[in-house]
Amino acid sequence: MADGGIGAPTKRREDVRFLTGHGSYTDDYTPNHTTYCAFARSLVANGKINGIDTSAAEAMPGVVAVFTGDDFTEVGGNPAGWAINSRDGEPMKEPKRPVLAHGKVRHVGDAYAAVVAETLEQALDAVEAIEADIEELDAVIDMADALANSSNLVHDEIGTNQCFDWGWIEDNRAATDEAIKNAPHVTTLELVNNRLVPNAMEPRASIGEYNPGSGDYKLTTTSQNPHLTRLLISAFVMGIPENKLTVHAPDVGGGFGSKIYHYGEEALVLAAAKKLGRPVKWTSTRTEAFLTDAHGRDHVTKIELACEKDGTFIAFRTETMANVGAYLSNFSTATPTFLHGTLMAGNYTVPNVYVNVKAVFTNTAPVDAYRGAGRPEATFSLERVIDKCARELGMDPVAIRRKNFVQPDQYPFASAAGLEYDSGNYPALMDGLEKVADLSGFEARRKESEARGRLRGLGINSYIEACGIAPSNLVGVLGSRVGLYDAATVRVNATGSISVMVGAHSHGQGHETAFPQVVADLLGVDPMSVEIVHGDTSKIPFGMGTYGSRSLAVCGSAVYRATEKIITKATLIAAHMMDEAPDKVDFEDGIFSVAGTNKTVGFGDVALKAYIPHEFPIEEIEPGLEETAFYDPANFTYPSGAYACEVEVDPETGKVDICSMVAMDDFGTVVNPMIVTGQVQGGLAQGIGQALLEHGIYDENGQLLSGSLMDYAMPRADDLPNVVVDHSHATRCTHNPIGVKGCGEAGAIGSPPTVVNAVVDALQRGGHNVEHIDMPVSPARVWEAINR
Amino acid sequence: MPNVTMTINGREMSTEVENRTLLSTALREGLKLTGTHIGCDTSQCGACVVHVDGVAVKSCSMLAVEADGATVDTIEGQASPDGSLNVIQQAFQDHHGLQCGFCTPGMVMSASALLKENPKPTEQEVRDYLEGNICRCTGYQGIVNAILAASGQDVAIAAE
Structure with a gap:
């Protein structure tokens, strides 16, 4: 590996302009x-x-x-x-x-x-x-009313407030119904996934x-x-x-989807x-x-989990109303369906899954993909009902998940919700979590909290997400009107500096630092000689941009492929320069060489030759050294993780304090661990924000009550804990060249059920028979649940 | 329209403003100092924090005419003339204290004011002080670590 290549926690080069006030944001341009x-x-x-x-x-x-x-x-x-x-x-x-x-x-x-x-x-x-x-x-505001009342319409011309009534997988409906009817145990939970306002700064x-x-x-x-x-x-x-x-x-x-x-x-x-x-x-x-701005989430869901008495899962069935707001935003129909229903088997070998989603027009801002987009909603429903089920069966929440995990020898694994998971190791993630979060020490910490009059609870969660959006062939079958490949052009300049034009867009993700690490790793050059160009359609190839934790998995793979093409062509030029057959030429650490001889030529000399093609075989090799690759993935990528959260609840006020949050994630290959950790920390902040603070609330007249930063509780520095982020339990993605899975959304997907599970656990251990509290788990809601 | 003259980052600068023009707008539109950002309209986000006569203020909560004759320091004046980052800026890079960069100017200016008042703050003091600066990207952990490190306290470094 080159210095500063794949795996190095390299400082971000883009930071310097942001730290000195020299960023160029749209409003800075007049x-x-x-x-x-x-x-x-x-x-x-x-x-x-x-x-x-x-x-x-x-x-x-x-x-x-x-x-x-x-x-x-x-x-x-x-x-x-x-x-x-x-x-x-x-x-x-x-x-x-x-x-x-x-x-x-x-x-x-x-x-x-x-x-x-x-x-x-x-x-x-x-x-x-x-x-x-x-x-x-x-105003049409409440989703159930909107569906029941066809005399008051958001869009008169369509004659209904229902956008669609979708079943996934419709052919599995009868079998799932039958399995639930005959199951020894069924746990049911009704829950709300609260509307969020993205609020990129x-x-x-x-x-x-x-x-x-x-x-x-x-x-x-x-x-x-x-x-x-x-x-x-x-x-x-x-x-x-x-x-x-x-x-x-x-x-x-910042974007976060919006x-x-x-x-x-x-x-x-x-x-x-x-x-x-x-x-x-x-x-x-x-x-x-x-x-x-397009808002996020806003689902109302009933989920049922059918299982054996020993906790073996038999079926999941959900009925969801998904708010799409007043107009269809561009991804609004994909988010509650194929980014949600397809994840409803979770990390589990459950054989039956059926998901029903009714999308509803209301007189509210459009709702669309917001960090996680459908997958937080799926994970929240699953992981909350699993926790409730464990409690009903008297099982440990870790044990019930372990009992149903897809095992490491089962990949590729066809989930009951229609996806093929290519890699993962959920038991190893849970092993790591138990150790790092010191789950065995919980009881001692709980007693210590109790001595101070606080109720302590432990929340566990495991999640899977589908990222690297997306294989065009697959999403085309599923209704996508676009392809979701990405593209990169690698241009080696005459004097050896390299410009890489990419279709992904960086708005906080650090592409200007991470993408050169990939190129440098392959070419054996200094990463600082590689410059990323993004964001301008007159300069970059046609790529589909940044969302769905896709940049490195899809566009980074295009960068990888284009760089491989550069090596192929540079090898031809080097072979000519050394007067050898191309198949005799090796390339390592930026040097072309011929085994058994002392012939070598550096990458920089090859670049110069490409642009000053004197004595050049122009019939066989074109001048120049520039290659483009379009990369369309073969499958989604499947990041996964196991999270633990400990909270203290003040029973007098209902206030929840997070004592610890541990995120154990499998992102496959990690290119820049510093950036990956930062992405998870940020995702956790948004997930904790959803769980404890944030809520886009409309009154019955359609006025947004939480319509400013004075009313909408954005997490501030004193609201959030230090979190522990660990991505050492990695399994490579099997189908992209870097082995990378994507990390941008994981924290926001994994944390909300972890926090709510912890709060419910704290109340249960404190003797309060509370099955569920909807997010945000505010002091008022907790106090009310305790004193109901 | 009134003319406002301020000493900004050590240089005297003037611009015409309306009576209702906010200092944040005058800096960005009149003086083209676009490093100071505007992220809200309720003086909550803190992206526009500058120092006026040595005191950290949200420049959206002050009229430009009120700053006439004042000394104003903005993010553009924080690095050395040779471009090298000051100790706080360098700590933000070392500890991954920024992602999209939009809240960053306000964070750096608030951090600088904090360390002037309290050269060795505890983590809780840092978090409390940043109550008026919102970041949507980082979860604040990198920011808090950066400020503790800039104050000379021992924090594991995130970057190479």
Whole structure:
């Protein structure tokens, strides 16, 4: 391995610009002659637009233009990326999502007009002068009501609030029902997976530019996947040819899913820039972010676990209502289905699984993939019901999981939920957890807590996730409307420096440091000679971006393959330079050599030869040293883990303190352990936030009650514990060249049930017969559960 | 429109502002010092922390005209003139105290104010002090370790 290659905890090179204030985020960019855009947004959740009078706003100082939905009747159709069919074979209901609301507003924050002015202040003032006659209608908020009541609709034209009624796997339904009917023991649990607001610290921002000379558009925007955004705008929303539209996502301040999607503001600034002939800039406020960024989770689930008296699992069956909000965001139909139902066998050899999901339109912000995306919902349901089952059977929560684990000799393992797990070692993870979390010492710690008047509990969880999204052939069969490969171009420059253009986008994940480690490892060069280029569709090959813990597993594999092609070609050049047959040439640590001779040539000399091809066999070898690879994975990757959490509950106040959190994860090959640890720490923070603090709450009128950072409890430094992260129990992914599985979402998937299991355990040990508390497990909810 | 003159990172700078313009906006829009970030509209996130006359303030909670004549230090002035990182910045890199980088300027400026007030804080004191700075990426562990390390306390290093 080269110094600083795969496995090195290399410092992040991108840190320096962020630490010195020299990052380049979208809002930092203000082209000459920029105009500023502000939106008029609905104050009601459901309303009929009777008329919008913009004349006063148009007369305000500095106002350049005012737009309403009437200006965009020919533009729109931002599609869902995944077509789901209901159990009866009917296609999902797919109402049109306009750039600006037209006819109706459908959630608080739904934009119905936009002002463009010389300054932001003038635009904001003019928004206040827009006279909108919006007739408030009853809001559709509660999912059960939305399904039961077809007279009050979010989208009148589809005649129902149900988007789809999906069964997975429908052919297994009868067998699962039968198994549950005949089972010796059935545990049932009803639970809520609370709605979350992603709250990346950088609010969304978009700048549209148009060059009337060339007809070229440029969109600078806060995106996790600039090519996906370009594809959506070009193919569906605006029809701008892809070669006339550059989408540039520069430094992006976190995404967590919320910046995957194409939003109407992006189309508006592009259309306005063309109409006005000037750049148009919009930057979201945090208030707008709360109201309009796609939210996460929001499932209501009933899960049943059937088992033998000895705890051997026979079946899982779930019925879920999944909120999709007012409009279908791009991944909103995939998240509660194929990213959720397919994981419902967990780490277990359970033979029967059946998942039913009804997706429901409501007058709330769209709900889509948020860190984990479907897999946290699956894991929470499974791991909570397993804990309840263990308690009912009088079994240890570790023992019941161990009893049902897929064993290391069973791979590849076909799960009852339709996936083929390629590798893993769940017993080893649990062994590691028992040791590192010192589970045998729990009772002594519990007594110590008890002496101080605190109830101590231990929560255990094991999870599996499907990452490396995704094999195009598989997801195509499952309804995806896109392929999910990724791409990389490795360009070795004449003097030996290397530029690597990648389709993945880094917005905190450290690609600029980790990807060069892969290249350096293969080529035996200094990682600092390798530069990553990402985020600009005019510079990079067509890749699908960053989400689903896919960057290294999919795009990193493309980097690996392209680098292999570089070695192949460089070997031909080296063979020519040494006057040897190519199959006699070896390559190691950056040196080409011929065994049994003293002939050697360095990688840098080969690069120079490629670009100064004097005495070069141009009939056999092209000049230059640049290769592209598109990598489409053969399967998902399957990271897994075992987590333990200890909490103390104050029975007087209901307050929960986390005493310890241990995450034992299998991510396959780890390229940069420092970055991987950081990713898990961040995921744990979001998972603990979901479990204890965060909640996107709408009242019955559709007002977002937790709509600011003063109301929505984002985890702060004094809310979170130090966590222990261990990724030493690794099994390689068997089907990608690096052996990597993905680590970005694990913490957010594994931790919520671990925390809730610990709280319920604490209450049970304290003599309180509490079976479940919905998240967030706030002091009020705990106190109420104790004193019920 | 009023003209505001401040000594920013040791240099006198002026910009025209509206009476209602916030210091954070004046720094970013008027003076093009875009290292100071705006992450919220309720003075909660702390991405905009700068030092005004030596005191850490959220620059979104102060009008630009109030800073007329003041000495202002921002993230752009923290490294040495030769570009080398100061001890806090270096500790953030060594301890993986940042991911997306958006909250980082405010974190570094708050950390610097903390260590001026309390040169050897305990871990709990660091966590309490950062109550007004939100990070969504790191879970704070790397940030807390970085600040403890910058104060000269022994913390296992995360990076090579």
